[in-house]
Amino acid sequence: MEDLTITQFGAPDAPYCQQETAKVTIIPAPLEYSVCYMKGTEHGPQAILNASSQMELYDEELDCCPIEIGVYTCPVLDYNGMDHAAALKATGDTVREVLKRGQVPLILGGEHSLSAPVIAAVHEQYPDLTVVHIDAHGDLRDEFEGTPLSHASIERRVVDMGIPLLEIGIRSFSPEEAAFMKTQPNVAIVWAYKMAKGLATIPWERLGKHTYVTIDLDAFDPGEMPAVGTPEPGGLSWYQVLDLFREICHRTMIVGMDVVELCPMPGQERADFLAAKLVYKMIGYRWCDR
Ligand SMILES: [Mn+2]
Structure with missing residues (x-):
């Protein structure tokens, strides 16, 4: 198990993992600079790839094999010798190359x-983007x-870019964020406690075309x-997240996506498998849900 180094998501046979014909390019990005509590997310991408090799590639809900749309996995990004800013720039540049090929990152x-x-890279191509x-x-x-590049500031940077933002499942918020949010008509928040009580209305009308x-x-x-x-208590369930993602697919065109912050832990391999299967369900809903 420990020596496993899967390089293609889902470990499919050719032709389903070829760069030229793929609709989606998976970019494994082992970035870890500003993590504040538990370290190890740099091992997240490889753990997802490894777990993906154990998945069944048939999706019973969609009655097809989503991998057949063409899922290319590029080499794991190498941040050696880079500081945080340089690593972020390299990540954005990789995404630009993927977009240039007409693929979804x-x-x-x-x-x-x-x-x-x-x-930022996706927004250059789709100025009407919503996140x-x-x-x-x-x-x-x-x-x-001390850094505006922090994982805890990522959506503030999105707001800075002038991109409308819809946040879902939120249950950990600072006083500064609460005050800021109230001044931002472009930011909508769906609180986890309301979702748990069945009281949440998701303002889907905020989604644009992309x-x-x-x-x-x-x-x-x-x-x-x-x-x-x-970790935060009171979170969303597997089927809740899948339903949310499927609804987004029905309402708009997803032109980029990420799954972040897996921090693999010994004895908790189920988490790697959840992340891998989530990625696969996202691909299925995005391309195969007719
Ligand atoms: Mn978080």
Whole structure:
């Protein structure tokens, strides 16, 4: 198990993992610079790839094999010798190459700060972009622990870019974020406690034609997803997140996405498997849901 190094998501046979014919390019991004509590998210992308090799490739809900749309996985990004800013820039540049090929980027994290340069690159191509952020945390601080590049500031950078933002599953929010949010008509928040009580209305009308979806795995309840750096009680369930993602697919065109903050832990391999299967369900809903 420990020596396993899967390089193609789902470990499919050719031709389903070829770069030229793929519809989606998976970018494994082992970024870890500003993690504040539990370290290890740099091992997240490889753990997802490894777990993906154990998945069944048939989707019983969609009655097809989503891998057949063409899912290319590029080599794991190498941040050796780079500082945080350089690593973020390299991540954004990789996304630009993927977009140039007409493919949708799907990034495996790695810490959440990677979403900012990725979203910036997608936004260059789709100026009408909306971001949907599924997370326990608001991530709206102007800076955190002295850096505006922090994982805890990623959505503030999105707001800075002038991109409308819809946050779902939130249950950890600072006073600064609460005050900021109330001044931002372009930011909508769906609180986890309201979802748990069946009282949440999701303002889907805020989505435009093109959408970027970022999923921080700590959005899930820690009972289902224990392997994250900053767990929060009262999270979303597996089927809740799948339903949210499917609804987004029905309402808009997803042109970029990421799954971030997996922090693999010995004895909690179920978390790696959840992340891998989530990525596969996202691909299925995005391309195969007719
Ligand atoms: Mn989070």
